[in-house]
Amino acid sequence: MIFRLLGLAFLFLSAFGQESPKVVPFSAPIKPMIGGKTSLTCQSLFGSPPLTIIWYKDDVQLTDSPSKSIRIQSMEALSALIVDSITSSSSGNYTCKISNRYGSDSYTTELLIEGPPNWLSKPSDIKQQFGETISIECRASGYPKPKTTWKKMKGPASNWNQIEDYYSNMETIGSNNEKLILRNVTRDNGGRYGCSISNGIQPDLWTEFQVTIDGKFS
Structure with missing residues:
Protein backbone atom coordinates (compact mmCIF):
# COMPACT_ATOMS: atom_id res chain seq x y z
CA MET A 1 0.00 0.00 0.00
CA GLU A 114 48.81 17.31 -25.61
CA GLY A 115 51.66 19.51 -24.49
CA PRO A 116 54.99 19.64 -22.65
CA PRO A 117 55.17 19.19 -18.86
CA ASN A 118 54.60 22.11 -16.49
CA TRP A 119 55.93 22.24 -12.93
CA LEU A 120 53.58 21.30 -10.09
CA SER A 121 56.19 20.58 -7.40
CA LYS A 122 59.90 21.38 -7.71
CA PRO A 123 62.42 20.20 -5.03
CA SER A 124 64.71 22.65 -3.24
CA ASP A 125 67.88 22.19 -1.16
CA ILE A 126 67.42 19.81 1.80
CA LYS A 127 69.25 19.51 5.12
CA GLN A 128 68.45 16.43 7.20
CA GLN A 129 69.81 14.65 10.27
CA PHE A 130 71.74 11.39 10.08
CA GLY A 131 69.47 8.33 10.33
CA GLU A 132 66.24 10.14 9.40
CA THR A 133 64.03 9.86 6.33
CA ILE A 134 63.95 12.26 3.40
CA SER A 135 60.90 12.62 1.15
CA ILE A 136 61.33 14.61 -2.09
CA GLU A 137 58.69 15.36 -4.72
CA CYS A 138 59.37 16.25 -8.36
CA ARG A 139 56.04 16.44 -10.19
CA ALA A 140 54.56 18.09 -13.27
CA SER A 141 51.31 18.23 -15.22
CA GLY A 142 50.98 17.51 -18.92
CA TYR A 143 49.58 15.05 -21.44
CA PRO A 144 50.77 12.42 -22.11
CA LYS A 145 51.41 12.03 -18.39
CA PRO A 146 55.03 12.97 -17.61
CA LYS A 147 57.55 10.61 -16.02
CA THR A 148 60.18 11.66 -13.48
CA THR A 149 63.79 10.42 -13.60
CA TRP A 150 66.04 10.91 -10.57
CA LYS A 151 69.80 11.43 -10.91
CA LYS A 152 72.83 12.13 -8.71
CA MET A 153 76.18 13.71 -9.48
CA LYS A 154 78.96 11.20 -8.90
CA GLY A 155 82.70 10.92 -9.34
CA PRO A 156 85.49 13.39 -10.07
CA ALA A 157 84.11 13.99 -13.56
CA SER A 158 80.83 15.18 -12.01
CA ASN A 159 78.77 12.82 -14.13
CA TRP A 160 75.01 12.56 -13.69
CA ASN A 161 73.90 8.95 -13.24
CA GLN A 162 70.62 7.21 -12.49
CA ILE A 163 70.08 7.24 -8.73
CA GLU A 164 69.00 3.59 -8.77
CA ASP A 165 72.66 2.72 -9.40
CA TYR A 166 73.70 3.85 -5.91
CA TYR A 167 71.41 3.19 -2.97
CA SER A 168 69.61 0.30 -1.34
CA ASN A 169 67.83 2.62 1.14
CA MET A 170 65.84 4.46 -1.53
CA GLU A 171 62.56 3.94 -3.34
CA THR A 172 60.40 5.89 -5.76
CA ILE A 173 56.68 6.36 -5.13
CA GLY A 174 53.89 6.94 -7.65
CA SER A 175 53.04 5.54 -11.05
CA ASN A 176 55.55 7.88 -12.66
CA ASN A 177 58.26 7.98 -9.95
CA GLU A 178 57.32 11.51 -8.87
CA LYS A 179 58.35 11.00 -5.21
CA LEU A 180 61.77 9.86 -3.94
CA ILE A 181 62.17 8.39 -0.43
CA LEU A 182 65.59 8.00 1.25
CA ARG A 183 65.38 6.08 4.54
CA ASN A 184 67.89 5.98 7.41
CA VAL A 185 70.16 8.41 5.59
CA THR A 186 73.95 8.34 5.93
CA ARG A 187 76.78 10.58 4.79
CA ASP A 188 76.77 8.77 1.44
CA ASN A 189 73.26 10.05 0.72
CA GLY A 190 74.47 13.65 0.68
CA GLY A 191 75.40 15.39 -2.54
CA ARG A 192 74.03 17.01 -5.66
CA TYR A 193 70.78 15.60 -7.02
CA GLY A 194 68.67 16.33 -10.07
CA CYS A 195 65.33 15.32 -11.48
CA SER A 196 64.18 15.41 -15.08
CA ILE A 197 60.57 15.22 -16.27
CA SER A 198 59.55 14.24 -19.78
CA ASN A 199 56.43 13.15 -21.64
CA GLY A 200 57.90 13.00 -25.13
CA ILE A 201 56.94 16.59 -26.01
CA GLN A 202 59.69 19.20 -25.75
CA PRO A 203 60.86 20.97 -23.75
CA ASP A 204 61.65 18.57 -20.91
CA LEU A 205 61.98 19.89 -17.34
CA TRP A 206 65.17 19.71 -15.25
CA THR A 207 66.13 20.99 -11.80
CA GLU A 208 69.02 20.43 -9.37
CA PHE A 209 69.16 20.53 -5.58
CA GLN A 210 71.61 19.81 -2.76
CA VAL A 211 71.11 17.21 -0.02
CA THR A 212 73.14 17.78 3.18
CA ILE A 213 73.26 15.20 5.97
CA ASP A 214 74.06 16.59 9.44
CA GLY A 215 74.83 14.77 12.67
CA LYS A 216 77.30 12.34 14.14
CA PHE A 217 78.77 9.84 11.71
CA SER A 218 80.38 6.59 12.78
Whole structure:
Protein backbone atom coordinates (compact mmCIF):
# COMPACT_ATOMS: atom_id res chain seq x y z
CA MET A 1 0.00 0.00 0.00
CA ILE A 2 2.79 2.42 0.94
CA PHE A 3 4.70 1.70 -2.31
CA ARG A 4 1.53 2.23 -4.31
CA LEU A 5 0.95 5.62 -2.71
CA LEU A 6 4.57 6.61 -3.35
CA GLY A 7 4.21 5.60 -6.98
CA LEU A 8 1.03 7.64 -7.37
CA ALA A 9 2.75 10.63 -5.74
CA PHE A 10 5.64 10.35 -8.19
CA LEU A 11 3.27 10.22 -11.16
CA PHE A 12 1.37 13.22 -9.80
CA LEU A 13 4.55 15.30 -9.39
CA SER A 14 5.81 14.30 -12.85
CA ALA A 15 2.48 15.18 -14.45
CA PHE A 16 2.78 18.69 -13.09
CA GLY A 17 6.39 19.07 -14.21
CA GLN A 18 7.93 18.76 -10.77
CA GLU A 19 11.02 16.84 -11.87
CA SER A 20 14.65 16.92 -10.86
CA PRO A 21 17.15 17.55 -13.72
CA LYS A 22 18.95 14.95 -15.79
CA VAL A 23 22.21 16.00 -17.50
CA VAL A 24 22.71 14.77 -21.06
CA PRO A 25 26.15 13.05 -21.28
CA PHE A 26 28.70 15.06 -23.28
CA SER A 27 32.28 14.49 -24.41
CA ALA A 28 35.39 16.59 -24.93
CA PRO A 29 36.82 17.23 -28.42
CA ILE A 30 39.53 14.81 -29.54
CA LYS A 31 43.11 16.19 -29.48
CA PRO A 32 42.44 19.92 -29.11
CA MET A 33 45.53 21.98 -29.92
CA ILE A 34 47.46 24.32 -27.62
CA GLY A 35 46.67 27.91 -28.59
CA GLY A 36 43.37 26.91 -30.16
CA LYS A 37 39.80 27.08 -28.88
CA THR A 38 37.46 24.42 -27.56
CA SER A 39 34.05 24.21 -25.91
CA LEU A 40 31.84 21.86 -23.91
CA THR A 41 28.05 21.94 -24.03
CA CYS A 42 25.79 20.83 -21.18
CA GLN A 43 22.01 20.58 -21.16
CA SER A 44 19.24 19.01 -19.14
CA LEU A 45 17.17 16.22 -20.66
CA PHE A 46 14.29 17.21 -18.39
CA GLY A 47 13.71 19.02 -15.14
CA SER A 48 11.35 21.69 -13.87
CA PRO A 49 12.52 25.30 -14.20
CA PRO A 50 14.15 27.36 -12.93
CA LEU A 51 17.42 25.47 -13.41
CA THR A 52 20.86 26.43 -12.08
CA ILE A 53 23.91 25.31 -14.08
CA ILE A 54 27.41 25.32 -12.57
CA TRP A 55 30.72 24.22 -14.16
CA TYR A 56 33.69 22.73 -12.27
CA LYS A 57 37.25 21.85 -13.25
CA ASP A 58 38.88 19.24 -11.01
CA ASP A 59 36.19 19.95 -8.38
CA VAL A 60 36.88 23.73 -8.37
CA GLN A 61 33.98 25.94 -9.50
CA LEU A 62 34.56 27.89 -12.71
CA THR A 63 33.23 31.38 -13.39
CA ASP A 64 32.97 33.48 -16.50
CA SER A 65 36.46 35.00 -16.71
CA PRO A 66 37.64 36.36 -20.09
CA SER A 67 40.99 37.32 -18.50
CA LYS A 68 41.56 33.59 -17.90
CA SER A 69 40.29 32.68 -21.39
CA ILE A 70 37.16 31.04 -19.94
CA ARG A 71 33.64 32.05 -20.95
CA ILE A 72 30.39 30.52 -19.72
CA GLN A 73 27.23 31.17 -21.69
CA SER A 74 24.02 29.81 -20.16
CA MET A 75 20.37 30.02 -21.22
CA GLU A 76 17.59 28.19 -19.40
CA ALA A 77 18.47 24.45 -19.66
CA LEU A 78 21.60 24.89 -21.81
CA SER A 79 25.14 26.02 -20.97
CA ALA A 80 28.36 26.27 -23.00
CA LEU A 81 31.84 26.41 -21.46
CA ILE A 82 34.27 28.02 -23.91
CA VAL A 83 38.08 27.97 -23.57
CA ASP A 84 39.39 30.71 -25.86
CA SER A 85 43.10 29.92 -25.60
CA ILE A 86 44.06 26.35 -24.78
CA THR A 87 47.18 25.63 -22.70
CA SER A 88 48.51 22.34 -21.35
CA SER A 89 47.05 23.31 -17.96
CA SER A 90 43.58 23.24 -19.57
CA SER A 91 43.70 19.45 -19.18
CA GLY A 92 41.48 18.11 -16.42
CA ASN A 93 38.09 16.77 -15.41
CA TYR A 94 35.22 19.11 -16.30
CA THR A 95 31.89 18.70 -14.53
CA CYS A 96 28.53 20.24 -15.32
CA LYS A 97 26.00 20.27 -12.47
CA ILE A 98 22.36 21.19 -13.04
CA SER A 99 20.02 21.66 -10.10
CA ASN A 100 16.54 22.86 -9.24
CA ARG A 101 14.35 22.80 -6.14
CA TYR A 102 13.66 19.08 -6.64
CA GLY A 103 17.21 17.80 -6.95
CA SER A 104 20.38 17.88 -9.02
CA ASP A 105 22.43 15.86 -11.49
CA SER A 106 25.96 16.14 -12.86
CA TYR A 107 28.21 14.70 -15.54
CA THR A 108 32.01 14.73 -15.84
CA THR A 109 34.27 14.38 -18.86
CA GLU A 110 38.05 14.54 -19.17
CA LEU A 111 39.73 17.06 -21.44
CA LEU A 112 43.24 16.02 -22.50
CA ILE A 113 45.59 18.56 -24.07
CA GLU A 114 48.81 17.31 -25.61
CA GLY A 115 51.66 19.51 -24.49
CA PRO A 116 54.99 19.64 -22.65
CA PRO A 117 55.17 19.19 -18.86
CA ASN A 118 54.60 22.11 -16.49
CA TRP A 119 55.93 22.24 -12.93
CA LEU A 120 53.58 21.30 -10.09
CA SER A 121 56.19 20.58 -7.40
CA LYS A 122 59.90 21.38 -7.71
CA PRO A 123 62.42 20.20 -5.03
CA SER A 124 64.71 22.65 -3.24
CA ASP A 125 67.88 22.19 -1.16
CA ILE A 126 67.42 19.81 1.80
CA LYS A 127 69.25 19.51 5.12
CA GLN A 128 68.45 16.43 7.20
CA GLN A 129 69.81 14.65 10.27
CA PHE A 130 71.74 11.39 10.08
CA GLY A 131 69.47 8.33 10.33
CA GLU A 132 66.24 10.14 9.40
CA THR A 133 64.03 9.86 6.33
CA ILE A 134 63.95 12.26 3.40
CA SER A 135 60.90 12.62 1.15
CA ILE A 136 61.33 14.61 -2.09
CA GLU A 137 58.69 15.36 -4.72
CA CYS A 138 59.37 16.25 -8.36
CA ARG A 139 56.04 16.44 -10.19
CA ALA A 140 54.56 18.09 -13.27
CA SER A 141 51.31 18.23 -15.22
CA GLY A 142 50.98 17.51 -18.92
CA TYR A 143 49.58 15.05 -21.44
CA PRO A 144 50.77 12.42 -22.11
CA LYS A 145 51.41 12.03 -18.39
CA PRO A 146 55.03 12.97 -17.61
CA LYS A 147 57.55 10.61 -16.02
CA THR A 148 60.18 11.66 -13.48
CA THR A 149 63.79 10.42 -13.60
CA TRP A 150 66.04 10.91 -10.57
CA LYS A 151 69.80 11.43 -10.91
CA LYS A 152 72.83 12.13 -8.71
CA MET A 153 76.18 13.71 -9.48
CA LYS A 154 78.96 11.20 -8.90
CA GLY A 155 82.70 10.92 -9.34
CA PRO A 156 85.49 13.39 -10.07
CA ALA A 157 84.11 13.99 -13.56
CA SER A 158 80.83 15.18 -12.01
CA ASN A 159 78.77 12.82 -14.13
CA TRP A 160 75.01 12.56 -13.69
CA ASN A 161 73.90 8.95 -13.24
CA GLN A 162 70.62 7.21 -12.49
CA ILE A 163 70.08 7.24 -8.73
CA GLU A 164 69.00 3.59 -8.77
CA ASP A 165 72.66 2.72 -9.40
CA TYR A 166 73.70 3.85 -5.91
CA TYR A 167 71.41 3.19 -2.97
CA SER A 168 69.61 0.30 -1.34
CA ASN A 169 67.83 2.62 1.14
CA MET A 170 65.84 4.46 -1.53
CA GLU A 171 62.56 3.94 -3.34
CA THR A 172 60.40 5.89 -5.76
CA ILE A 173 56.68 6.36 -5.13
CA GLY A 174 53.89 6.94 -7.65
CA SER A 175 53.04 5.54 -11.05
CA ASN A 176 55.55 7.88 -12.66
CA ASN A 177 58.26 7.98 -9.95
CA GLU A 178 57.32 11.51 -8.87
CA LYS A 179 58.35 11.00 -5.21
CA LEU A 180 61.77 9.86 -3.94
CA ILE A 181 62.17 8.39 -0.43
CA LEU A 182 65.59 8.00 1.25
CA ARG A 183 65.38 6.08 4.54
CA ASN A 184 67.89 5.98 7.41
CA VAL A 185 70.16 8.41 5.59
CA THR A 186 73.95 8.34 5.93
CA ARG A 187 76.78 10.58 4.79
CA ASP A 188 76.77 8.77 1.44
CA ASN A 189 73.26 10.05 0.72
CA GLY A 190 74.47 13.65 0.68
CA GLY A 191 75.40 15.39 -2.54
CA ARG A 192 74.03 17.01 -5.66
CA TYR A 193 70.78 15.60 -7.02
CA GLY A 194 68.67 16.33 -10.07
CA CYS A 195 65.33 15.32 -11.48
CA SER A 196 64.18 15.41 -15.08
CA ILE A 197 60.57 15.22 -16.27
CA SER A 198 59.55 14.24 -19.78
CA ASN A 199 56.43 13.15 -21.64
CA GLY A 200 57.90 13.00 -25.13
CA ILE A 201 56.94 16.59 -26.01
CA GLN A 202 59.69 19.20 -25.75
CA PRO A 203 60.86 20.97 -23.75
CA ASP A 204 61.65 18.57 -20.91
CA LEU A 205 61.98 19.89 -17.34
CA TRP A 206 65.17 19.71 -15.25
CA THR A 207 66.13 20.99 -11.80
CA GLU A 208 69.02 20.43 -9.37
CA PHE A 209 69.16 20.53 -5.58
CA GLN A 210 71.61 19.81 -2.76
CA VAL A 211 71.11 17.21 -0.02
CA THR A 212 73.14 17.78 3.18
CA ILE A 213 73.26 15.20 5.97
CA ASP A 214 74.06 16.59 9.44
CA GLY A 215 74.83 14.77 12.67
CA LYS A 216 77.30 12.34 14.14
CA PHE A 217 78.77 9.84 11.71
CA SER A 218 80.38 6.59 12.78
